[in-house]
Amino acid sequence: MALKTRLKRIGKRIPPVYWLGGLVNYLKFRRELAREQALYDAKLRHGGATVPPPMLRYRVHRALDEASFVATGPVVAADLLRCLESQGVRLDGLTVLDFACGPGRVVGEMKARSRNCEFHGSDIDPEAIEWAQRHLSQVARFQVNAPAPPTSYADASFDVIYNVSLFTHLDESNQNVWLEELARILKPGGVLLTTVHGKYTLDSCTPEERAELDRYGIAFRVDHKGRFKLDGLPDFYQTTFHAREYIARTWSRYFDILDHVEGGLQRHHDVVLLGRRAVAAQ
Numbered sequence: 001m002a003l004k005t006r007l008k009r010i011g012k013r014i015p016p017v018y019w020l021g022g023l024v025n026y027l028k029f030r031r032e033l034a035r036e037q038a039l040y041d042a043k044l045r046h047g048g049a050t051v052p053p054p055m056l057r058y059r060v061h062r063a064l065d066e067a068s069f070v071a072t073g074p075v076v077a078a079d080l081l082r083c084l085e086s087q088g089v090r091l092d093g094l095t096v097l098d099f100a101c102g103p104g105r106v107v108g109e110m111k112a113r114s115r116n117c118e119f120h121g122s123d124i125d126p127e128a129i130e131w132a133q134r135h136l137s138q139v140a141r142f143q144v145n146a147p148a149p150p151t152s153y154a155d156a157s158f159d160v161i162y163n164v165s166l167f168t169h170l171d172e173s174n175q176n177v178w179l180e181e182l183a184r185i186l187k188p189g190g191v192l193l194t195t196v197h198g199k200y201t202l203d204s205c206t207p208e209e210r211a212e213l214d215r216y217g218i219a220f221r222v223d224h225k226g227r228f229k230l231d232g233l234p235d236f237y238q239t240t241f242h243a244r245e246y247i248a249r250t251w252s253r254y255f256d257i258l259d260h261v262e263g264g265l266q267r268h269h270d271v272v273l274l275g276r277r278a279v280a281a282q
Contacts, residue, residue, distance in 0.1 A: 022228035029230045036064045052103040052131050059125060059231045060102035060165075069105065075266060077109035080162055080193060083264055083271045089191050091117050094159035098122070099182065100166040104132040104139060110162075111139045120158070122151060125233070147234060148174075149181035157185045162193040165269065169237045171220045179254040188278040192255060196242040198270035200263045205241060217246025247272055 036054035043049040051057065057069045081091070091114035098107040101121035111119050119140035123129055124147050132142045145151045161182055167175055182192055202210065205219065212219040221239040229235060248257055255274035264271030 022224050025224075026228050026230065032064055033058075036066075040066075050135075052105075052128070055232065056103045056125075056128050056131060059128065059233060060105060062231075072266075073105045073109045076106050076164060077113060079265045079271070080106070080110070080164070081113060083193060083259070083261055083273060084160065084162075084191065086261075087191060087258055087273055087275075089160060091115065091160070093117065095157065096120070097153075097158045097161045097185070098140070099145075099161055099163040100124075101128075101132065101140075101142070101163075103128040104136045104142065106164060108136055108139050120153075122153075147236070149177050151181060151185060153185040155184055156187045156190075159187055159190050160193070161186055161190070164195055164265070167194055167242075168197045168240055168269065170240060171236070171238070172218055174236065175240075179251060183254045183276055186276040188276055190276050191258065192274040192276070194272050194274070195265050195269035196247065196272060197240060198242055198244060198262055200268050200270070201241065209241065213241055213243050217243040217249070242270070244270070 033054055040049055040053050051066055051070060054064045054066075057066065058064050061069050061072065063069065084091070091110065093116045094114075095118045096110070096114070098104075098110070098119065098121045101107050101123050102125065104121055107119055107121050111117070121129075121132060121136075121140045121142040122145045123142075124145055126144050129142050129144045132140070136142070143152065166178075170178065186192055202213075205213070209219040209221060219241045221241070223238060224230070225235040231237070244260055244262070247260060251257065251272070251274065256277055258273040258275045259271075261271040261273075263269075
C-alpha cells in the first residue's frame with residue numbers, strides 16, 4: 001500500500017489533521033482550476049473550445065485537463081458497446097437513455113456508433129445539461145432530473161438505458177429507489193447497463209471497508225463534504241463498493257441479472273447488465 005494512502009487513512013482518524021488536509025487539497029484544486037479555466041477562456045475567445053469547461057470535465061472525469069477527457073470518451077463507448085453486443089443488443093433503431101450523462105461525453109460517442117437510434121440524456125447537474133443542450137442538441141434530447149425519483153419519463157420509454165459511474169457513488173437506499181425507477185422506464189425485455197466498483201478497485205479500500213464488504217456485500221465511503229468536496233456535487237454523492245454476490249442477491253429484486261463483467265470498463269469498473277422482465281399477459 002502506498003505511503004500516501006496510509007497517511008491519508010491515519011489522518012482521517014485525527015479530525016484537525018483531516019480538516020487541514022482538506023484545506024490544502026481545496027486550495028491546490030482551486031489554483032489548478034483557475035489555470036485550466038484561463039486556458040479554456042482563451043480558446044473561447046478564438047472560437048476553439050469544443051469541449052465542456054474544466055469544472056464540468058472534472059465532475060465526470062475527476063481530472064481537469066482536456067486531453068484525457070477527450071481521449072476517454074471513445075474508449076468508454078467501445079467498452080459499453082462490446083458489453084451490450086455480448087447480449088445481442090445492437091444500437092440500431094432503438095430508443096436509448098444515457099442516465100447520469102453529465103455534459104454528454106459518452107452519448108456523443110454512442111450516437112456516432114449507432115444507426116437510427118433516438119438518444120436521450122439526463123442528469124442532476126443543471127450546468128452539465130445546459131452545456132449539452134447548447135452544444136449537443138443534434139446528438140440527444142437532454143433534461144435535468146431531480147436527485148430522487150421519479151423522472152419525467154413515461155413507463156417503458158427505453159429499449160436501452162446505460163450509465164457510467166452512478167451506482168459507484170450512491171448509498172444503498174438511493175441505489176434501490178433508482179433501480180426501481182430505471183426498471184419502470186425501461187421497456188419489458190430492455191437492457192440496463194451500469195457500472196460498479198468491484199474486484200479491480202478494492203486495493204483502495206480500508207480494512208474496515210473490506211470487512212464491511214465481506215459482511216454485507218456493499219461498503220459506502222463518505223469522504224469530504226461541503227466546500228472541501230471538490231466536484232461541487234451533492235454531499236450524498238460519495239464512493240460505493242460492491243461485491244458480486246451482493247449484486248446477484250439484491251439487484252435481482254428489480255431485474256434479471258444478465259451478466260457481470262469484472263473490469264469490463266477500462267479494466268477498472270465492473271459492468272453489470274440487467275434485463276427488465278417481460279410483463280406477464282393479463
